[in-house]
Amino acid sequence: MGSLTEVTNTGDGFMATTIDAVVNWGRKNSLWPMPLGLSCCAIEMMSMVGPRFDLARFGAEAMRFSPRQCDLMIVAGTLTWKMAQAARTIYDQMPEPKWVIAMGVCASSGGMYRNYSVVQGVDLLFPVDMYVPGCPPRPEAVIDAVLKLQKRIERERAWSTGRQRPMPANPRGPILARS
Amino acid sequence: MQTAPDSPSAPLLAALEAAEGGALAPFGVCVAAGIDMPLLEVAPQHLFACMRALRDDAALSFEQLTYVTATDETPKEPRFRVVYHLYSFRHGWRLRVATSVTEEAPNVASLVPIYPGANWMEREVFDMFGITFGGHPELRRILMPEGYMYHPLRKEFPLEGIAPDRLYREWEKEAHAEGSRENGGAH
Numbered sequence: 001m002g003s004l005t006e007v008t009n010t011g012d013g014f015m016a017t018t019i020d021a022v023v024n025w026g027r028k029n030s031l032w033p034m035p036l037g038l039s040c041c042a043i044e045m046m047s048m049v050g051p052r053f054d055l056a057r058f059g060a061e062a063m064r065f066s067p068r069q070c071d072l073m074i075v076a077g078t079l080t081w082k083m084a085q086a087a088r089t090i091y092d093q094m095p096e097p098k099w100v101i102a103m104g105v106c107a108s109s110g111g112m113y114r115n116y117s118v119v120q121g122v123d124l125l126f127p128v129d130m131y132v133p134g135c136p137p138r139p140e141a142v143i144d145a146v147l148k149l150q151k152r153i154e155r156e157r158a159w160s161t162g163r164q165r166p167m168p169a170n171p172r173g174p175i176l177a178r179s
Numbered sequence: 180m181q182t183a184p185d186s187p188s189a190p191l192l193a194a195l196e197a198a199e200g201g202a203l204a205p206f207g208v209c210v211a212a213g214i215d216m217p218l219l220e221v222a223p224q225h226l227f228a229c230m231r232a233l234r235d236d237a238a239l240s241f242e243q244l245t246y247v248t249a250t251d252e253t254p255k256e257p258r259f260r261v262v263y264h265l266y267s268f269r270h271g272w273r274l275r276v277a278t279s280v281t282e283e284a285p286n287v288a289s290l291v292p293i294y295p296g297a298n299w300m301e302r303e304v305f306d307m308f309g310i311t312f313g314g315h316p317e318l319r320r321i322l323m324p325e326g327y328m329y330h331p332l333r334k335e336f337p338l339e340g341i342a343p344d345r346l347y348r349e350w351e352k353e354a355h356a357e358g359s360r361e362n363g364g365a366h
Contacts, residue, residue: 047333081323081342081343082322082323083328084324087323113330114338114339114340115338115339115340116323116329116331116336116340116341117322117323117331117340118340119342120340124342157202177294
């Protein structure tokens with residue numbers, strides 16, 4: 001593993017690097033987000049993509065509304081149990097490799113909605129790579145999460161079999177048992 | 180019914196009093212002045228016919244069912260009260276109708292044949308309280324996921340909620356199938 005900064009330039013018109021470095025460089029600089037905009041966080045997510053904050057500077061502006069074209073799911077907002085099955089289906093439809101950002105406290109932990117209708121953190125349903133606190137978070141905070149995720153992608157194995165991260169265990173019984 | 184003659188609900192109370200001897204006579208209703216609007220109590224077996232009379236009687240003509248909800252009156256008996264809010268466009272009146280059902284037989288007649296707008300509101304009451312509505316065309320959950328085992332607005336339900344386990348069972352099955360596929364290593 002390594003990054004393109006570790007490229008060995010021999011000065012003879014070619015370079016030596018690793019497959020991991022080249023593939024990860026491509027992946028991290030062309031994240032295609034799946035905007036799972038569920039509530040008010042989605043508004044901040046839109047401004048993050050817009051010209052003022054401009055996520056395009058980091059190569060992640062190609063929002064696609066088909067999960068099959070995406071590799072970064074941004075869960076922006078309050079996920080209810082009614083919606084949970086749909087969110088999990090969307091996650092399953094995204095091709096590997098895929099990453100998830102839980103944007104805002106509702107997606108991260110249920111937030112202030114400690115009640116019967118809200119999923120107490122989307123990591124009950126699928127693995128989450130970055131948690132962004134805030135209600136809603138500033139666009140800069142989410143951009144920071146994207147940048148941190150890019151750093152993580154840089155260090156990943158480009159080829160691996162099966163899921164890279166384990167799916168969450170089955171949390172039976174009351175949600176309370178989780179804390 | 181003690182209410183000031185200049186109260187905004189005085190004409191409605193007078194009309195209800197007149198109807199108690201007429202259109203509403205068979206149902207044994209009990210009318211109270213209420214705080215914000217008059218309250219009409221009726222036994223669950225008379226609810227359907229009483230509602231039809233409230234809608235069709237020209238002196239009352241409550242054309243719209245604004246809302247259907249319920250309350251859990253634990254530990255009182257009977258336990259549940261199903262509450263209906265009516266509005267009369269002709270007179271500009273609002274009326275609350277309440278009926279009490281027991282925990283053992285939480286069942287009232289569906290008002291969908293009279294007020295089609297009752298459909299989703301009765302589904303919500305069923306979802307949240309487990310009160311069934313006889314004759315409802317499609318009585319299934321509306322807000323909680325299908326197959327959820329609890330009724331969240333009942334008093335014994337914990338405030339922090341209970342995660343549905345049916346979804347998890349399905350996902351567990353999926354994960355199991357996926358695991359065996361991965362072990363095969365065909366892809």
